[in-house]
Amino acid sequence: MMSGPARHAHTAALGGPAVPPRLGIDRILHPRSVAVFGASEDAGKFGGRIMHFLIRHRFDGDIYPINPNRASILERKAYASIADVPAAPDVAIVAVPVSRMRETVEGAAAAGVGCCVIITTGFAEADEAGLDLQAALVEVSARTGMRIVGPNCMGFIVPHHRMALCSSVVLNTDSLGDGSIGMISQSGALMVSEFDRARTAGIGLRYGVSVGNQSDLELCDFLEFMVDEPQTKAICLYIEGLLDGARFRRAAARCRQLGKPLIVLKTGRTAAGVVAAKSHTASLAGSWEVFEAICRDEGIVIARDPDDMMRTAHVLASFNGRRPGHRVGVLSSSGGGASIASDRVTEIGLELAPLTEATFDALGTMLLAPQARNPVDLGGRKVPADVEIAGTATATLFADPTVDIGVAFLMSMPFYQKRCLLIADAVRDCGKPVLIVCTPGAAADPARQALRERGFVVYEDFEQALRVLALVAEHDRMRQQPRTVPVRPADLPPPDKAGTLPGGAMGERAVKQLLAAYGVPVARETIVRTPEACADAAAAIGFPVVLKAVSPDIVHKSDAGAVRVGLADAAAVVEAARQMLATIAERQPGARVDGFSVQEQVRGEAEVIVGIRGDAQFGPVVMLGLGGIAVEILGDVALVPAPVAAADVGAMIARLRTAPLFHGARGRPPLDTDAISQAVERISWLAADFGARLVDLEVNPLIVKAAGAGVVAVDGRATLA
């Protein structure tokens, strides 16, 4: 069952708990006592599995089974009601039917329970009645301070606390594993599937938390706890929809500050995904680009596959806050593997480590010249019978100072297991994270088993290993280029200017005045009433000029014939103004024309578009792209949350496919990227100042001259709320 949006039924809607919370997150994740509603001995039932798993994994706090029909359950004294429990339990897990939920939760609150974990489905994610019922539970929470996890969740698993407050069959195992990764998921099935999959692969989790409908405690409550807990070395999030974007950003910023990797899989990236996730309305469908911009800005790694997320976290956690680096060393046991890897490494955007001369020399003593490179091809041994060389060549490659991270593709080779272990020993000794991929089938199983016993996570295919390395490298690149803290330019107008402007659509002139107030150069213009008055105005500005009609009724000036460019003398301007009146009268009858704007005709080397989009979740976002087909047809834009420092605009430009044009491709002069950066910074502060009042803004075009010659905004529009 999907986790619903629950937007109208969580505590935040009530302004937070009305009384102090009974327990903090730490104690909720590490309870000293647990009550199990609907407890049973029957592993076919929720309450039965939960009891079995608590006991099997040796939870050493108190367990209170609640069941009115039994005196004891699995040799534990059972209680007819929560009211009968001798001491208020820290946490109660509740899987009773919807029809009995309200009385159960009221009873738990009355009995002093610290937190209810509600597994049952049929609340906000289901229908209106469920939404109402969920709101009633939230009201209990707000009134009493008893926290709620869920409903529609699968609880949580905390291996180091020997506790699985969860009914999933994946807990039917001897060991919960343990590790340093925290996972928080809006999907319960995903949480338990990945918990099991990671554990099986040798990746231990410190926490697996399913938050379900987030009616009270939400993803960020657990995220904030894990961010500040030193034993959690990396955090994975599965998100369908955030409740509080600003809170999420603060937590992510703190993660970055601590060097703690945060890896996110968020659905709703495509229209189909939005429909499926059901936690977004159609109007939020476009916000994936904004979320992506936020992640880039805060250094959050985006995964698109749950396994990728977990495995990337595992690799990054091993760095314990250090930067991993991003240059890759590749080892292959065969030429075919080296060829495949070389192409894929490049195609997936990874950078092959260049290696030092010393490493080439050392490899050259073992391998034929063409194979003594990166990727290393162990098949090119000078002495084909030399099995031991697998270890020495591996050690040599990965000891190279230009290699940060690595991958070893171990295809079929004679003495497979022996060579794999030689390679694995060298990998372990090099102290760098090197992913080991065993590509044969059953023939490699003994080697896989031996590698796992030595603590290696064995990868099965080229693609997954390369995707994980690409995400590790991305994390590193984001840490290499941290965001500059934006500093408000001293000459900006007071930030409360937004309050003085009326709502609604803003025309070209108003937008340009606003831009000018924020220090963005705009084309000079003079407003006149009559065609005849255009002549003097144009002469004062200097020919050629641009002429535009001033009208509150015309939205698309070009379509209405309300723009003329390249007017070279006084006669041409007056004649153009007269014609314009006639054309407008014909194309848009009834449109009022209040006068004419006579503007300097700005010449430049290129046109860019700078836009602002107000995002409901994350506030204003700045968009930059090259005018013309690049933005309109190819969608080649870079986004960043506002405000942005001028120093970071270069990185936006670098992400554009048209970036070469900014730097002087095709024999053209380089553009004035400094002036672009200044303009974008100032527009971003404008957006930050206006906040939610600014629905959107578009400066189109911002004409860009050659380096050193500046930029000029010549047209724009905006909408104020």
Place this chain on the structure above:
Amino acid sequence: MMSGPARHAHTAALGGPAVPPRLGIDRILHPRSVAVFGASEDAGKFGGRIMHFLIRHRFDGDIYPINPNRASILERKAYASIADVPAAPDVAIVAVPVSRMRETVEGAAAAGVGCCVIITTGFAEADEAGLDLQAALVEVSARTGMRIVGPNCMGFIVPHHRMALCSSVVLNTDSLGDGSIGMISQSGALMVSEFDRARTAGIGLRYGVSVGNQSDLELCDFLEFMVDEPQTKAICLYIEGLLDGARFRRAAARCRQLGKPLIVLKTGRTAAGVVAAKSHTASLAGSWEVFEAICRDEGIVIARDPDDMMRTAHVLASFNGRRPGHRVGVLSSSGGGASIASDRVTEIGLELAPLTEATFDALGTMLLAPQARNPVDLGGRKVPADVEIAGTATATLFADPTVDIGVAFLMSMPFYQKRCLLIADAVRDCGKPVLIVCTPGAAADPARQALRERGFVVYEDFEQALRVLALVAEHDRMRQQPRTVPVRPADLPPPDKAGTLPGGAMGERAVKQLLAAYGVPVARETIVRTPEACADAAAAIGFPVVLKAVSPDIVHKSDAGAVRVGLADAAAVVEAARQMLATIAERQPGARVDGFSVQEQVRGEAEVIVGIRGDAQFGPVVMLGLGGIAVEILGDVALVPAPVAAADVGAMIARLRTAPLFHGARGRPPLDTDAISQAVERISWLAADFGARLVDLEVNPLIVKAAGAGVVAVDGRATLA
């Protein structure tokens, strides 16, 4: 060890075998007798493993161990020399050291051996001495008709013939499996690794052939055999470098004609891949785009990962020549899985099946409304306890007539195995290929085992299943849109025109004359000697005109100041011509100016570039793209081998990122794509006629007018060999 290029040491270089081959491919792959040079009982040696594997897998032909020091090996009579063998063996497998190779191969030929499979390395892939030795072996082959596979190969595996002529440890298994997929690989390690991996996954191979250095028998020899063998239902190729592009294309065309899927993994797609594969020179590095164009043209599926290749072949083979369709039905056991799948299905380019109303209605009886769609989310059961619904919902979804292929993402759920098997039964009964993905770890192992016993290939992660489905859909789309057979327009000049032209660079005028001869509209022009003569020429053409200097010395006309546009009257033309002489004298002193070309100034809606590139492997290829940043900065071009039918040019345009501009985006009129198609067709015939003589040609720009108004070539250049 990588497979070398062996370009100077294969029989093709000798013009094919000088005497008829002793055996055909069929008999080589299904020999009745096998001699094993260097036979041994020691499984630590090549010849020992080969003997063990022949016997273990119950090869029922004659086995002749060759070993001068033993009377018998593994209870088979051993022979001191090949000359002692009582009957000439069909195939001999040779792993003797390089130093003894020549005498061994001579001896085999003298003894009447039909084909030598040479495992030993150290030939063309190693050094000059190896190249010479390989050439000597090829000479024996050419002289005697004895075929050679290798050297530097790993032999072949033919399960249905109970024969593994191969020393890899992956054969150390009870069963070779069997199936309908033929695999031919230039990498031995890749062949055996994938053979083992596929077999372990439940995918049987009919042939696994490693061709090594391709000194005599090459990839296409085996490909041609498998194409025409009905029992081979799909063919996989691992290619580092082809020896004969035309032969490869013919085989691929026959595959398409028979509906037999051909899936190729080719390395050398990137600069790093080219270096690693070692089988291409740097000058061929750019040819990946050409290979990709050939594959699209011939309906060959391109895989980038070896597992993807094998699994795609497995799915496609099940269709036995029918088209698979490409609309996808997705089943998930949870909302998280449905969300993830929805995004990835879209991102990877797959099309979700729309489903019929009847299916929605039927699903709606079992599932809540939001989950009764595609993807189906089984978590949304109306009766949560209803386990059986897994089967009925699966059957309903995949029975839908709009669903062609499918995938089931089975994340953790209660009664996991029971539900998996209900789903699997429904999948089997629906008769469509549905990939089953089990995402938990060890908790899903019993279900995996049960599924494998029922003959299912179990996928492990979302990504691989989706990649395979994407390749299946691509195969279908290529079959849906077969290439139109190009028919030579009747009005073209005789195809031998190329012979009458001198070699070297061709300037604008010569290229335009050639284009005009092929029926491509070109801008009208008049050549005159003096500035003064330009006036009358311009008046005759009609103002405004374009003026260009005619000079054998000027390559970049714009840079030299040798182009002026928009000349509006006679005085302007004459003045421009005079200025041009001065500018050229200043910018390019000594450049001869023979006169001036006065041209009509063509106005259009867009400029496109049409180019020809002569590819050493595949002949001329046509390139099409939009002029300006699209081609030069974004590399947005479509390629197709020449000649191409006008009817297929629309598909080229559709592949461009700028395609919307051709169809009238941004309020602009649609372009004359019919005229573009005609021009591209004619230019492609020009290229086909000129063949290898045409090194390159570029028509830039071809000015395109609005639909119905035509195209005009206004500039071009070319190089003839």
